[in-house]
Amino acid sequence: MILKGSQRAGAADLAAHLMNDRDNDHVSLYELRGFVASDLHGALSETHAISKGTRCTQYLFSLSLNPPIGKDVTEPEFIEAIERAEVKLGLSNQPRAIIFHEKEGRRHAHVAWSRIDGVEMKAINLPHFKIKLNTLARELYLEHGWDLPEGMQVGGGKSPYNFTLAEWQQAKRAGLDPREIKQAIQQAWAQSDSPKAFKHGLEDKGYVLARGDRRGFVVLDCDKNVYALSRALGIKTKEVKARLGDPADQLSVAEAESLIDHKISQQLRGFIKAFKDKQAEAWQPLDAERQALKDQHRADRAMLSAFHAKRQKDELKDRLVLRTGLGGLWDRFTGRASEIRKANELAAWQAAKRDQCERDNLVFDQMVERRKLQSKVHALRQSQQAERSVMARMIGDAYRAKSLGIVRPTDEARTMARKRAAERFNIGADPPDHADADKVKPPKGPDLSR
Structure with a gap:
């Protein structure tokens, strides 16, 4: 599974992101270890408070674990990978929190550790953590x-779609897939060999440099959303400047916004x-179906x-009871x-494993249903992405038409032009009287005398 980790601060923001049940079908807080608080916001706030006794600013380490699409991973397998x-x-x-997310028929996990050693009151150093996580992921x-x-393959290339949370949120506000935005900008970059060609390539896709x-350079879309060019391309700013020259030669953001208003x-x-x-x-029926499925799945999980809880209570009553008094002294x-304690511990462990397997089986069955819906979602996304490509080309045509001073006639203007032509050439009119024939001038044709 893909392991992506980062050192960070922002306890409140991270807790809000991890417990966000609006963008996820299901969110479950699996474990809080080493905290006094019983909720995630309180637990991460504890870490922030303890870090005040140190110089550490990035007092948390956040890790996400994402299995491949279509692969079911059980809770014990996730926990083993986390360990x-x-x-x-x-x-x-170290104190840690484990949260499970389910979205679009996939389950993934998040872990947040405290980096603060509470005994020595200093942050734990994490050298080369990206290399270590990539090795474990492989x-x-x-x-x-x-x-x-x-x-991860030997000689394989790095994926161009490694975007940050901020990029993802910006793209969601624009109503687009962030991969779609990056892909459009990267294609314009790859297909151009000069600043002018790159600007025209962006215009073809509905963007302005x-x-x-x-x-540095930025790119604006037709709704004036701004994207950092070097980040979208995944290269350094100096590489962008080497091809495009000095950013000062380009329009400012305010000027580009005015240009967009003028052009569109x-x-x-x-x-x-x-x-x-x-x-x-077009998304409304699928959203309604997704919400209904989500509510049904949550109800099934609550029922399980x-x-x-009821079965655990009944089984607890059926377990062997330690005697008291002289009988208890004799038993010891x-x-x-000791045999009774061991038997009760084994029975409790077996019951916990059984309950865990039942939870996993229910989750896997529900993810099968969710994936069927996700196939419809994917098909609609592909269709709408193709439609947006056509729209982008239309916007690019509008850009160029305005830049070249081409004025496209409206329907009303075309109608008036046809009417004037009809009046001039008597198209569709009654033939003129012979008496007035000399007043009617035929349309001027080509000069054949040469």
């Missing part, structure tokens, strides 16, 4: 028999809005949880009390 990562990183016995792929991603407010007519903006409304409307002397 192995913990040992490799040197975070054994081991997990090979152990489970999963196909290695290109980035500009100078950032602070430094109100008629085209209305068409774009109608296009977006149509695409949003209530059943487990003969060793029978």
Whole structure:
């Protein structure tokens, strides 16, 4: 599975992100270890408070574990991977929180550790943690028999779709897949060999090149959303400058916004809005189906949880009871009390494993249903992405038409032109009287006397 970790601060933001049940079908707080608080917000706030006694600013280590698409991973398999990562990183016995997310028919896990050693009051150093996590991820792929991603294969390339949370959120606000935005900008870059060609390539896809407010190049879409060019391309700023030159030669963001307003007519903006409304409307049946499935799955899990709680209570009553008084003293002397404790511990462990297997089986069955729905979602995404490509080309045509001073006639203008032509050439009119024939001038044709 893909392991992605980072040192970070922002306890409140991380807790809010991990417990977000709006963008996830299901969120479950699996474990809180080493904290006084019983909720995630309180637990991570504890770490923040303890870090105040040190100079550490990035007091948390966050890790996400993502299995391949279509692969079911049980809770014990996730926990084993987390334990192995913990040992490799040197975070054994540190306070940690484990959260499971389910979205689009896939289950993945998140872990947040405290980096603060509470005894020595200093942050635990995490050297080369990316290399260690990549090594462990490759081991997990090979152990489970999963196909290695290109980035993990020997000689494989790095995926161009490693975007940050901020990029993902910006793209969601724009109503696009962030991979789609990056892909469009990267294609324009790959297909151009000069600044002019790159600008035209961006215009073909509905984007405008500009100078950032602070430094470097940025790209604006037709809705004036701003994207950092070097980040979208996945290369350094100096490489971008080497091809495009000085950013000062480009329009500022404010000037680019004014240019977009000038280039895109109100008629085209209305068409774009109608296009977006149509695409949003197409999602409504799938969103309703997803919400209904989500509610049903949550109800099934609540029912299973209530059943487990009742069964655990009944089984607790049926377990052997230690005697008191002289009988209890005799049991301790003969060793029978120790045997009863061991038998009860074994029964409790077996019951816990059984309940865990039942939870996993229910989750896997529900993910099968969710994946069927996700296939419809994927098909609609592909269809709408193709439609957006056509729209982008139309916007690019509008850019070029305005830049070249081409004025496209409206329907009303075309109608008037046809009417004037009809009046001039008597198209569709009654033939003129012979008396007035000399007043009618035939259309001037080509001069054949030469």
